[in-house]
Amino acid sequence: MGYDFTLDDVDYLRSGDGVAALAETAESELSTRTRLADIGRARTRFGDRAGLLIETVLLRRKAEAKLDGGAAWLLTDDAVQQATPSLVARRRSVRLTGRRVHDVTCSIGAELSALVPVADTVIGSDLDPVRLAMAAHNVPGAVLVRADALRPCTRDTVVIADPARRSGGKRTHDPAALMPPLPDLLDVYAGRDLAVKCAPGLDFDALDWDGEVEIVSLDGGVREACLWSPGLAGTGVRRRASVLRSDGSAWEITDAEPDDIPEREPGEWIVDPDGAVVRAGLVRHYAARHGLWQLDPRIAYLTGDRVPDGVRGFRILSQLKYTEKALRQELSARDCGSAEILVRGLDVDPDALRRRLKLRGATPLSVVLTRIGRTPVAFVCAARD
Structure with missing residues (x-):
């Protein structure tokens, strides 16, 4: 629980004395190493106001990367x-x-x-x-x-x-x-x-929402969903995925686009779509836009012979029916010393599996575990940066 701000606290922080006190407090490092000394110094200078000032400075530092101008805002921990x-x-x-x-x-x-x-x-x-x-x-x-x-x-x-x-x-x-x-x-x-x-984890179908549901990700992490009423929704759109980056770039895809994709054997690459695309149920639409297809119609992994710009892909080195023994042998034969393990459609704990594999080689690889039909499959891949 954070500091419990009052209206008097806000009035003080907006006053000339409060602004000056905040500026002085912000000069302190307030790290784990210096926290006790910094608190003691603040108490000596500002008495009972020390906790208020330190909390505000720490919240501003937390908010700075999230909110434009956050370094000068007044905030609470829950609000941030x-x-x-x-x-x-x-x-x-x-x-x-x-x-x-x-x-x-x-x-x-x-x-x-x-x-x-x-x-x-x-x-x-x-x-x-x-x-x-x-x-x-x-x-x-x-x-x-x-x-x-x-x-x-x-x-x-x-x-x-x-x-x-x-x-x-x-x-x-x-x-x-x-x-x-x-x-x-x-x-x-x-x-x-x-x-x-x-x-974004709500069951939107259960809401019986007749407008648009937009799923938004930022820098690869799914941040939120937004329900837009029919008067604000895109024409003919019920689902939208918006993918944003901190560098200012952005793209989106909706269910108004085609979703016809072929059924083929795995291509050269596996593509893991952005989480907003997956949560919005637009995996097939994304695949159709980029000339990809699914490894399995029930699984969100895509495959193809190219990787869309700005998306991480995994180049397939080998494909095998998944058992721990078979995977261990394949990784050993490839001198694998560390493995990034991605899982969809199988009940496998990647961290526990990695420990059991006891890899001792020199080559870093990626492993994609999934299911094609009823068959558990392992793809050993070289990850593209």
């Missing part, structure tokens, strides 16, 4: 953990350019910050007065009001919501256990233009 990365928020804001937007769970303002430069009007509301005060500092261009997300207080706005998935550091994937509950949100704003950020 749940905050939308600025790259993702800016991507979402493109659809809302020129609109009047109301973020009904605005927290410390991560979404508001991306919306203010492009939207006609930006309104943020939250029940937590401390987070609202922080949002006022972080995003001065937004209109802020204290309100319950389940009690609409604006009209003719696009509503954005981000139900809390964490409480006390614990994450939930139950839609009814979110705060506010996802089913209640969808009921309250039925018929409105609505975008709801939620966990």
Whole structure:
């Protein structure tokens, strides 16, 4: 649990004395090695304010890589953990350019910050007065009001919501256990233009959502799903995967694209699609776009004679029916000393298997374990960087 901020704390941090104290505290290393000495020095200088100042400096350092301008924000630990990365928020804001937007769970303002430069009007509301005060500092261009997300207080706005998935550091994937509950949100704003950020692991088919589900990844990690109501969805699109990189590059694919792919024997390469493509159920669409096909129609691994740009591929050296003995012999014959092991479709623990293989060679290799039909198969590969 992080520091429990109060409105008085926020007022102090926004004051001239607080700004100066934060700047001085930020000069401390605050590493494991220096933490005790740094805390002692802060207590000597700032008394009871030391914990508040140290927590804010540490949270800013954590937020700096995630939030534009995070090094100057006011934050709480839970808010930083749940905050939308600025790259993702800016991507979402493109659809809302020129609109009047109301973020009904605005927290410390991560979404508001991306919306203010492009939207006609930006309104943020939250029940937590401390987070609202922080949002006022972080995003001065937004209109802020204290309100319950389940009690609409604006009209003719696009509503954005981000139900809390964490409480006390614990994450939930139950839609009814979110705060506010996802089913209640969808009921309250039925018929409105609505975008709801939620966990990518939710069962979206069970929600019976009639709009678009967008799965977003950032630098290879699946970050979130966004439910777009029909008025905001792409034409003819029910599923979308958006793949973002910190260097600013991005691409997307939707279920409006073709998904016809051939059935063939494995090609020269195995391709592991981005997690957003897999979670969005667009593996076949991605394969069709790039001239690939599946190793097995029920498994997300793809294969082909080329690797799409920007994607990691595994060049197949050998294919064998998988047993530990057969794999150990094949790796030994190839002088393998270390193996990256990827598994889909088989009940195999890669770390436990690696220990049992007891590899002693000099060559690093990759192993892809999967199932083709009912047959467990091992592909020994050279990984492409």
